[in-house]
Amino acid sequence: RIKGAIFDLDGVIVDTAKYHYLAWKWLADQRGIPFTEHDNERLKGVSRMRSLDIILEIGGLTLSDEEKEEMATRKNELYLEYIRRMDESEILPGAKEYILTLRDKGVRIALGSASKNAVFILERVGLSELFDAIIDGTKVSKAKPDPEVFLVACESLDLSPEDCAVFEDAAAGVEAAKAAGIYVIGIGSTDVLGDADEIVAGLHELVS
Numbered sequence: 001r002i003k004g005a006i007f008d009l010d011g012v013i014v015d016t017a018k019y020h021y022l023a024w025k026w027l028a029d030q031r032g033i034p035f036t037e038h039d040n041e042r043l044k045g046v047s048r049m050r051s052l053d054i055i056l057e058i059g060g061l062t063l064s065d066e067e068k069e070e071m072a073t074r075k076n077e078l079y080l081e082y083i084r085r086m087d088e089s090e091i092l093p094g095a096k097e098y099i100l101t102l103r104d105k106g107v108r109i110a111l112g113s114a115s116k117n118a119v120f121i122l123e124r125v126g127l128s129e130l131f132d133a134i135i136d137g138t139k140v141s142k143a144k145p146d147p148e149v150f151l152v153a154c155e156s157l158d159l160s161p162e163d164c165a166v167f168e169d170a171a172a173g174v175e176a177a178k179a180a181g182i183y184v185i186g187i188g189s190t191d192v193l194g195d196a197d198e199i200v201a202g203l204h205e206l207v208s
């Protein structure tokens with residue numbers, strides 16, 4: 001029986017991957033970079049800057065740090081245009097119900113996300129109150145697959161990794177959870193999440 005549940009945000013609680021994609025796609029088009037939805041899979045779970053590096057690599061482009069900084073800022077402005085309009089209808093099926101069920105059982109709830117927009121999104125969709133701890137891209141410096149975000153989440157819940165479970169939709173996130181020594185439930189398909197301890201299509205499958 002677990003005492004703490006740590007949730008990734010993008011792709012687990014809300015489907016923001018489509019907005020990340022649209023924002024990056026617009027910038028990639030501007031630069032003539034052939035960026036596809038298939039490529040987008042590699043961006044899941046990794047930091048904003050690392051995402052940009054992957055896109056530039058696809059386009060075979062090298063930019064100065066200053067230009068990269070500018071592009072990342074522009075991407076976030078575009079992304080904010082999308083997430084500003086989010087509301088509770090964009091919570092993925094079963095996510096809120098499952099978190100409520102766990103809370104009823106006394107399980108402590110944390111967020112473990114790479115996003116610097118996590119708090120804003122949780123507020124937009126009205127879920128921030130359900131979290132005992134929120135660890136996001138503003139609180140940690142090492143991005144997934146580094147285990148830092150999940151280890152800090154365990155610490156914030158005052159629990160050891162063995163007493164927790166992580167819910168993740170990205171390969172980098174599954175790797176991070178494993179490296180932290182935490183049981184990981186993959187959300188999505190087996191071809192991306194092969195290393196997870198368990199895989200379900202979505203949190204709705206876990207609501208009884």
Ligand code: G6P
Pocket residue numbers: 010020043044045046047048051076113114115116117118137170
């Ligand atoms: C999540 C997403 C990534 C995104 C990262 C940073 O992990 O899965 O695709 O790059 O957050 O998000 P941010 O909102 O800080 O740009």
Ligand code: MG
Pocket residue numbers: 008009010011012044045168169170173
């Ligand atoms: Mg994710």
